[in-house]
Structure formats: structure tokens, C-alpha cells
Amino acid sequence: MKKNYLDDIQDTLLLGAGPSGVAPSTYRAISTNIIGHLDPYFIEIMEQIKSGLRELMGTQNEVTVPLSGTGSSGMEAAFVNTVERGDKVLILENGVFGNRMEDVASRLGAVVTKEEFEWGTPVRPERVRELLAQDHYKIVAIVHAETSTGVRNPVEEIGQIVHDAGSLYLVDAVTSLGGIPVEVDKWHADICYSGTQKCLSCPPGAAPITFSPAAMEVVANRSCKVPNWYLDMNMLTKYWGGSKRVYHHTAPISMMFALYQAIYNIQAEGLENVYARHMRVHKRLVAGLEKLGLKMLVEPQYRLPELNTVLIPEGIDEAKLRAQLLDKYHIEVSGGLGALAGKVIRIGLMGYNATDENVDRLLAAMKEIMADMAASSAA
Numbered sequence: 001m002k003k004n005y006l007d008d009i010q011d012t013l014l015l016g017a018g019p020s021g022v023a024p025s026t027y028r029a030i031s032t033n034i035i036g037h038l039d040p041y042f043i044e045i046m047e048q049i050k051s052g053l054r055e056l057m058g059t060q061n062e063v064t065v066p067l068s069g070t071g072s073s074g075m076e077a078a079f080v081n082t083v084e085r086g087d088k089v090l091i092l093e094n095g096v097f098g099n100r101m102e103d104v105a106s107r108l109g110a111v112v113t114k115e116e117f118e119w120g121t122p123v124r125p126e127r128v129r130e131l132l133a134q135d136h137y138k139i140v141a142i143v144h145a146e147t148s149t150g151v152r153n154p155v156e157e158i159g160q161i162v163h164d165a166g167s168l169y170l171v172d173a174v175t176s177l178g179g180i181p182v183e184v185d186k187w188h189a190d191i192c193y194s195g196t197q198k199c200l201s202c203p204p205g206a207a208p209i210t211f212s213p214a215a216m217e218v219v220a221n222r223s224c225k226v227p228n229w230y231l232d233m234n235m236l237t238k239y240w241g242g243s244k245r246v247y248h249h250t251a252p253i254s255m256m257f258a259l260y261q262a263i264y265n266i267q268a269e270g271l272e273n274v275y276a277r278h279m280r281v282h283k284r285l286v287a288g289l290e291k292l293g294l295k296m297l298v299e300p301q302y303r304l305p306e307l308n309t310v311l312i313p314e315g316i317d318e319a320k321l322r323a324q325l326l327d328k329y330h331i332e333v334s335g336g337l338g339a340l341a342g343k344v345i346r347i348g349l350m351g352y353n354a355t356d357e358n359v360d361r362l363l364a365a366m367k368e369i370m371a372d373m374a375a376s377s378a379a
């Protein structure tokens, strides 16, 4: 018999930067039998997903849909629909995903100003105020939860400034949605997108996105067509909205079942309870790490509960630590990116996996590995 590689997949506890763990109910949802993508019952499920996403994202925006693609397709859609050649875009960067935004926007011919803030620290609203007093930008973009550093950016305060300046406000909420409050309308965010495999605890494959009426007006009144057929919101809204559905592309039905279930699970637990759980397990983790003598990269008030960046002291090989966690304990955590590579590990406590038991299991494993490493370096 030909070997089936799926038979040997390990049951890994996913405590990295994503993908996160998937609830059994969501695994079951994926294996639900497929129905047609224009079947009235599927359309009803689409409506349920749209209204669920509005609740999770804190918005009344009519245009609130899941895109067929991972979180990065949300980023692509956000820019490709709104940017035209020569448009001025301000990107507030304090990590890898801010840099990805710069790449995406500049490929579209935007004139990008990237304002850099030190990694591990938040974007400073006073600086944004200064920049917007000096120049007008069509779009100001920021990452709410910077997964590369574990920083929570003050998106609400900055949103007020951007709104007052009359720019479109574009917010990446890939790692925040389902982990910490996302309040699109309160923040004056015009475009906000997320992904399914972070705190929504779904497999990777869809990107919830929302456009304010002002943003949709910009999309509708472009001087040229959206230069990407697949992510053109003018066309996608005809498939996802209205009473008469027009075929655009076939929705990934099983992925939509999974997303439906993931939203259902969050609503059943209650949004506030979900946020409180993330905060509780985060505090438990930090207390345990400090007991092991480890320190966090980010100041307490800017920390993301769902993404914990831990400084690894000289003398401990972080790659070895992560390899042992995976090989011996079947736990995945993530390494550092960019300038933080080799200096930190990133521990995700996202969605279904954000539990006290998982924190304790990780801490016990880290304690054993670190004791072993100390003993072997002393020998």
C-alpha cells in the first residue's frame, strides 16, 4: 500500500503565532456535506456569517464579508480597492505586517510614506497628529495587533485623529479579532480585515473584511477598474449581498461552514467572556514565565494577551528550545522575525487554545527544557 502521509500527522498543541487550535465542533463543521453555493440554504448561512462578523467587528457596515483567501488577501483587498496610482498612503509601521502593507501599497503605485516606530513599542498618536498636520493622505494604515512583536496599537485614539484629518482609516485586525475587542465603528475605521486562523480558531483560508459606506464610495468612484478581478469589492458585493446573487467565484463552502461554526462558538461563549479568558490565561502565562526568570519584550500596558513575546536570555538557544518543545512535548511556539530573530520566542494564546491547562502544560515543558539546558552547559 502506498504510504498516506496524513496518517502520521502529530497532534500538536499550537501555541505559536498562528495557525491556532481548532475546536472539535469546527472540525466537524468542515466535514459537513457540501451544498450548492447558490443554494438558498447556503445563502442563509452566508447571511448568518455576515451578521456574525458585524457583531464581532463592532460595525453596522453593510459590506462585511469573508474573502476567499488567508489574512493577506484581506490586506490586498483593502489596498487594491482603494488605491489608485499616485495616491498618498501613510503607513504606521512597528513590525513585519506594517512592512507588508508598504509592499502591497507600493506595488499598486501608491506614494507611500512609512513612519517607523521602534519594534516592541506602540505607534505614538502625537506623531500621527504631527504627520497629518503636515500633509494630507488618502489612506492611513495601521496594524491593531502586531503579531511580530506582540504590541497592541492605540487604534481608537489614532482613528479619531485620522477621521478628523479626512483620510480613510485602514486597520489590520488579523490577530485581534476574537481575542481582544475590535470596534470598527467606534474607531472610525473605514476598512478593517482579519483572518480565520488566529483568534477565530478556524483553519487558514478566509479573511473577514468590512468597508464603511465612505470607503465603498471611494471604491465605486474609482477612475479605473480595481486592478484585481478576484478581490474587486464592486463585484464581490453582488455575490455576497442583495436579493439577487450574481455568480462571481465559488465560495469555499467547507471553509464557510467552519467560519460559521467558529463565529457561533464565540457568540455562544459570549464576546466579553472570550476576551476575559484571553486576558486571564495571558496573566497566568506571564506570571509563570517570570517565575522561570524570563522577561517580556513589551511593556505591560501595550501587551497583546493573545501574542506573548518573550525575551530569551544569552546562553539559551531559542531555536533548540522551540525544537525540543515540538519534538518532545508536541507544542509549537514561534520564533522571532526580522531584527528579533534569535532573540525572542512568540507564544500565542489564541481562541480555542487559550486555556489555563495549555498554559500550565507549556510552562512545565519549558521548565524541564531550561533545566536540562542549564545542567548540560554546566557539565
Ligand SMILES: *Cc1c(COP(=O)(O)O)cnc(C)c1O
Residues within 6 Å of the ligand: 018, 070, 071, 072, 073, 075, 097, 143, 145, 146, 147, 172, 173, 174, 175, 195, 197, 204
Ligand atoms: C497573520 C497575519 C497576517 C497575514 O495573514 P495570513 O493568513 O498569514 O495571510 C496579516 N496581518 C497580521 C497582523 C497577521 O498576524
